[in-house]
Amino acid sequence: MSTRYAHIAFSPAAVERQRSTGSFTVYGSKLDQPDEGPMEFDFRAQGFVKSVDSFFMSTVTPDGWPYVQHRGGPRGFLHVLGPNRIGFADLPGNQQFVTLGNLEENNRISLFVIDYPTRTRLKIYGRAHVIEADEDPELLQQLLQVPGGTMTAKAQRSIVVEVEAFDWNCSRNITPRFDKERMDESLALARQPLQAEVDRLTAEVEELRARLSKNE
Structure with missing residues (x-):
């Protein structure tokens, strides 16, 4: 992973806070490596x-x-x-x-x-x-x-x-929100198995009707 982001974002004051909270090894320690551009x-x-x-x-x-x-x-x-x-x-x-x-x-x-x-x-x-x-x-x-x-x-x-x-x-504290396009896509996917079941049952009903018609 490049160190460029750390060299831009982490000021000395930010690094000090990282040290005090224990997150320096994950973040600020990247400043010990050269800026890779x-x-x-x-x-x-x-x-x-x-x-x-x-x-x-x-x-x-x-x-x-x-x-x-x-x-x-x-x-x-x-x-x-x-x-x-x-x-x-x-x-x-x-x-x-x-x-x-x-x-x-x-x-x-x-x-x-x-x-x-x-x-x-x-x-x-x-x-x-x-x-x-x-x-x-x-x-x-x-x-x-x-x-x-x-x-x-x-x-x-x-x-x-x-x-x-x-x-x-990180994804923490992001509340999921869905626009109309995403909702339409999700509903379409949710409908697929239901529509398949409806189609199956419709075909079964038509078959039973055909059998009853022959027996009359």
């Missing part, structure tokens, strides 16, 4: 990123205040563009442009990607690049593609994140 997504991380329909991202204002923003779209709107590169189309919002303004000053970004049904979450550190639509229209068109077709929202730019590090978080 940017991490690359493995197969699991790639699949997870491509499967979500929302995430939270955080930037920092010039005064040092964190700013968290939610982004959502059709499943698959967050794209894996390379081993350590992800991207998405910047869809219209409330026009405050706080995230974009922060990125002009400091391109560091953190993404918190969560899937509620499976209680899975992935934390990502990276550096974001804002690419206006007229600078690379082909990239924007690529990011507008999702498994169900092309998003119709008028996006003005692409945001590409060069991933520095990522880490899987």
